[in-house]
Amino acid sequence: MKVLVTGPHLSGKSALIQGLAKGNVINIQANGTTVGLDHGVAEAFKIPIRLFGTPGLARFKVLRRIISEGADGILFVVDASNPEGDGEARYIWTEISDLLPNVPCIVAANKQDLTDSRTPERIRHDLSFMVGVPVIPISCKTDYNLEKLLPAMVMLITYEWSPILRAFGATGETSFADLAKSLRIRETKVRGYLRWFELRKMVFADWEKKTAHLAPGIAKILAQR
Numbered sequence: 320m321k322v323l324v325t326g327p328h329l330s331g332k333s334a335l336i337q338g339l340a341k342g343n344v345i346n347i348q349a350n351g352t353t354v355g356l357d358h359g360v361a362e363a364f365k366i367p368i369r370l371f372g373t374p375g376l377a378r379f380k381v382l383r384r385i386i387s388e389g390a391d392g393i394l395f396v397v398d399a400s401n402p403e404g405d406g407e408a409r410y411i412w413t414e415i416s417d418l419l420p421n422v423p424c425i426v427a428a429n430k431q432d433l434t435d436s437r438t439p440e441r442i443r444h445d446l447s448f449m450v451g452v453p454v455i456p457i458s459c460k461t462d463y464n465l466e467k468l469l470p471a472m473v474m475l476i477t478y479e480w481s482p483i484l485r486a487f488g489a490t491g492e493t494s495f496a497d498l499a500k501s502l503r504i505r506e507t508k509v510r511g512y513l514r515w516f517e518l519r520k521m522v523f524a525d526w527e528k529k530t531a532h533l534a535p536g537i538a539k540i541l542a543q544r
């Protein structure tokens with residue numbers, strides 16, 4: 320899975336990727352600001368997650384567009400202690416929701432270690448343009464709640480695809496033919512979906528036997544609901 324880490328300048332995007340990927344990170348920056356990208360690899364529900372961080376400066380719009388391509392989820396990082404950054408958050412949100420419409424998103428309300436940081440309720444109120452997007456309070460400085468972000472993201476992405484993923488048996492193999500039947504689509508279309516899910520390690524397919532099964536983490540999420 321590819322998860323985009325974006326948000327306004329100096330909100331803590333690079334710090335978050337450091338915290339989530341635990342040092343397994345590449346960062347291109349100059350004078351303390353990202354001018355290229357951040358890349359890190361992490362995991363949730365045993366699903367590998369490739370994190371791509373964008374620069375936050377408004378002028379790097381072109382890079383944000385390139386880095387956003389094909390993202391399955393968005394972590395939108397805001398500085399909870401800095402309401403002056405909300406205008407910039409709105410600008411980046413408008414840009415990203417145009418590039419990645421209907422992609423699951425979570426707001427990470429960062430810097431909760433600071434005494435003047437806003438609560439999730441306050442952030443929901445102040446960023447009311449992000450209607451319906453869940454807000455998780457975090458601190459990259461103390462690692463507060465960092466462990467919650469990626470499981471929540473994998474769950475959101477799985478729910479998004481659950482109408483298709485539920486056609487798989489919870490355990491064991493499901494044949495391509497059975498998938499086509501229960502989804503009422505052609506087998507060629509089933510193969511298209513399988514390639515897409517396989518790339519994201521959400522499903523494993525045996526292309527010779529023409530069977531596939533859910534990754535255990537995905538089966539677990541679907542069983543919980």
Ligand SMILES: Nc1nc2c(ncn2[C@@H]2O[C@H](COP(=O)(O)OP(=O)(O)OP(=O)(O)O)[C@@H](O)[C@H]2O)c(=O)[nH]1
Nearest residue numbers: 328329330331332333334352353375430458459460
């Ligand atoms: N107190 C506090 N400071 C933080 C936290 N997270 C990041 N910072 C600080 O905030 C500043 C910006 O952090 P970065 O991770 O570089 O922010 P960024 O969003 O990647 O910045 P750009 O790439 O320039 O847009 C740095 O000085 C960090 O040390 C946090 O949770 N608490």
Ligand SMILES: [Mg+2]
Nearest residue numbers: 332333352353
């Ligand atoms: Mg950065």
